Amino acid sequence: MQNQKSEWATNESPRIMSYTLANFRQLPQIQKLGEEKQFEMEVVGNVLPFKTNNYVVEQLIDWNNIPDDPMFVLTFPQRGMLIPEHYAKMEAALKKGDKKEIQNTANEIRLQLNPHPAGQMELNVPTLKDGTKLYGMQHKYKETCLFFPSQSQTCHAYCSFCFRWPQFVGMDELKFAMKEGEQLVQYLQEHPEISDVLFTGGDPMIMKARIFSTYINPLLEANLPNLRTIRIGTKALSYWPYKFLTDDDAEEMLDIFKRVVDKGIHLALMGHFNHTVELKTDAVKEAIKKVRATGAQIRTQSPILRHINDDSEMWAEMWKTQVQLGCIPYYMFVVRDTGAQHYFGIPLIEAQRIFRDAYKKVTGLARTVRGPSMSATPGKVQILGIAEYGGEKLMVLRFLQGRNPDWVQIPFLAKYDEKAIWLDDLKPATGDKFFFEDELNEKMKVIKNQDYPES
Numbered sequence: 332m333q334n335q336k337s338e339w340a341t342n343e344s345p346r347i348m349s350y351t352l353a354n355f356r357q358l359p360q361i362q363k364l365g366e367e368k369q370f371e372m373e374v375v376g377n378v379l380p381f382k383t384n385n386y387v388v389e390q391l392i393d394w395n396n397i398p399d400d401p402m403f404v405l406t407f408p409q410r411g412m413l414i415p416e417h418y419a420k421m422e423a424a425l426k427k428g429d430k431k432e433i434q435n436t437a438n439e440i441r442l443q444l445n446p447h448p449a450g451q452m453e454l455n456v457p458t459l460k461d462g463t464k465l466y467g468m469q470h471k472y473k474e475t476c477l478f479f480p481s482q483s484q485t486c487h488a489y490c491s492f493c494f495r496w497p498q499f500v501g502m503d504e505l506k507f508a509m510k511e512g513e514q515l516v517q518y519l520q521e522h523p524e525i526s527d528v529l530f531t532g533g534d535p536m537i538m539k540a541r542i543f544s545t546y547i548n549p550l551l552e553a554n555l556p557n558l559r560t561i562r563i564g565t566k567a568l569s570y571w572p573y574k575f576l577t578d579d580d581a582e583e584m585l586d587i588f589k590r591v592v593d594k595g596i597h598l599a600l601m602g603h604f605n606h607t608v609e610l611k612t613d614a615v616k617e618a619i620k621k622v623r624a625t626g627a628q629i630r631t632q633s634p635i636l637r638h639i640n641d642d643s644e645m646w647a648e649m650w651k652t653q654v655q656l657g658c659i660p661y662y663m664f665v666v667r668d669t670g671a672q673h674y675f676g677i678p679l680i681e682a683q684r685i686f687r688d689a690y691k692k693v694t695g696l697a698r699t700v701r702g703p704s705m706s707a708t709p710g711k712v713q714i715l716g717i718a719e720y721g722g723e724k725l726m727v728l729r730f731l732q733g734r735n736p737d738w739v740q741i742p743f744l745a746k747y748d749e750k751a752i753w754l755d756d757l758k759p760a761t762g763d764k765f766f767f768e769d770e771l772n773e774k775m776k777v778i779k780n781q782d783y784p785e786s
């Protein structure tokens with residue numbers, strides 16, 4: 332199905348067609364997979380979010396490579412994403428066909444999947460000086476605040492591994508949302524230490540330019556001396572590059588980017604690319620050019636994922652292609668401790684080996700990338716490598732970001748553990764706690780009791 336150039340030529344204006352549980356069985360490619368596979372997808376898709384689109388289906392997935400195709404695994408529900416016990420529960424509920432029971436079973440399972448890892452819900456929600464809690468924002472690191480516009484709580488397609496999955500499954504009480512750009516401005520005025528605002532979601536580039544400008548304009552008009560960078564976390568370049576090419580608001584969106592740059596604010600698109608396949612179409616290459624022509628920069632990031640990209644050759648090729656296209660490799664993440672981590676997760680030692688093998692194969696220009704990195708409760712922790720001391724193997728780690736900025740760049744050691752897939756699995760090399768644990772526990776008590784403190 333790939334390379335249907337005439338239909339997808341960049342001078343045409345394709346319209347996005349979404350596929351979800353409601354209509355995915357209409358796809359001829361899916362019909363060929365048979366009823367059993369379709370039902371499996373339904374079981375998983377009733378618990379975890381599922382949405383893909385015609386560009387992904389026709390341009391990115393190689394249907395001759397099913398079930399192993401990385402883009403297929405990335406966007407279609409896979410049976411292994413639910414542990415057998417959860418799968419059996421949902422299968423039974425679906426077979427009974429009672430809608431209420433299906434919903435309740437789905438919610439019950441979701442709550443067991445650690446829907447808000449790293450204390451997102453209770454630890455990072457900031458408060459205005461007048462006491463208003465800003466549930467549409469998170470402020471974990473001193474200089475950066477995350478903003479979740481209520482209008483961007485979806486994406487052009489959903490990644491099966493996504494740690495933001497609770498926002499897409501209709502559990503309203505789990506949803507971060509905030510409407511007013513004014514509250515964002517007020518918070519930035521109250522916190523001059525913040526230099527970076529990260530628009531995230533969902534995917535902020537799902538918003539029409541008109542809506543997006545209602546968030547950006549107040550920021551530009553406020554002339555905030557502390558605001559140096561606006562980042563936009565997005566997978567639109569990969570899942571729907573036409574957002575910057577031929578959609579009816581493409582020019583208007585690019586114009587907003589230009590206005591940000593002209594204002595003297597750095598605009599960074601944090602582009603999610605999980606596989607080199609996503610960089611191969613004419614459309615994505617053209618979209619990258621258009622975005623870069625506004626003066627914005629594109630930095631790229633992805634988690635390392637079993638079944639999708641656990642391959643050093645692929646990473647090396649992806650970083651090289653990104654540099655060739657003018658993008659800056661930025662992060663390799665470790666899959667978070669939520670959702671289907673058991674399916675996509677990779678032991679930290681293996682992730683580090685893949686990172687190192689790929690890193691060795693690229694030039695200095697691609698070595699801007701950092702990883703593998705865990706966004707854990709105390710901060711972003713990188714697995715630097717394995718050291719040997721006195722005949723014993725040890726894991727060397729460091730903070731790239733910390734709840735306390737003083738933790739950053741301090742190497743620390745953990746016992747060698749080939750099975751560990753997350754920070755919580757690691758044991759300190761000496762003593763019974765890592766150097767940051769006492770302070771972290773204190774900080775968490777303060778944050779829980781007094782909301783987000785002045786930092």
Ligand code: SF4
Pocket residue numbers: 485486488489490493494495532533534565566603
């Ligand atoms: S595009 Fe980003 S927010 Fe959306 S599903 Fe993928 S990883 Fe999650």
